[in-house]
Amino acid sequence: MTKPREADLYAPVKAFLTRQDYVVKGEVGAVDVMAVRKGEAPVLVELKLGFSLTLFHQGIDRLSVTDLVYVAVPEKDGKAAIRALKDNVKLARRVGLGVLTVRLRDGHVTAHADPGGYVPRKQPKSAKKLLKAFERLKGDPNEGGATRHGLVTGYRQDALLCARFLAVHGPSTGAKVKAWAEVPTATSIMASDHYGWFVRVSRGVYDLTDVGRKGLADWADV
Helix, strand or coil: CCCCCCHHHHHHHHHHHHCCCCEEEEEECCEEEEEECCCCCCEEEEECCCCCHHHHHHHHHHCCCCCEEEEEEECCCCHHHHHHHHHHHHHHHHCCCEEEEEECCCCEEEEEECCCCCCCCCCHHHHHHHHHHHHHCCCCCCCCCCCCCCCCCHHHHHHHHHHHHHHHHCCEEHHHHHHHHCCCCHHHHHHHCCCCCEEEEECCEEEECHHHHHHHHHCCCC
8 A cells, every 4th residue: 555645635625615616726825725706705725645734833833824724634543543533623713723634545625614713612610610710729849740649639638637646546436537637528538538548447437557657758858
């Protein structure tokens, strides 16, 4: 099987635009594809074998000529490719570009987004969840830009408070830990035992495991 070329995208894209009554020409100046329909702004298409920052830069540059700019890439199979396409379409829409994919085996073209201004739909639930996480986090224990491994969350801080209480006072009820350690969700934290730090020794009573004692040592600076 021969390696695909950017030129392999041209004929399908031209046919796609021609069916919409555009007059299409390739390599007009620095533009890969230019399509004109009487009385309308021209459509420009940049062809590439895959998404890249260079492709988006080229597309954005073309927006100084017309608002109708597309980027076109070959269609790819597989879950990873589908996820990547979704992310790249989202990015393209944010900067006002349209997206086309070309199925090389038969020349089928799919338009995933049209050019134009895009205002992302706000997600109140996500915003509320983020604010809740912000308010729950005590102080500022993490350095911005750090990796997810070892990050201090509000949940971990509350779990540490429970663990420290048990380390000092021994087996205790969830209600006692909640009141004395001032952790409203103490019982659910110890019952779910996300970190393997807690063990239920009797109904409603929890103690610290060896893993929990190690966790206290590992997170002593929090």
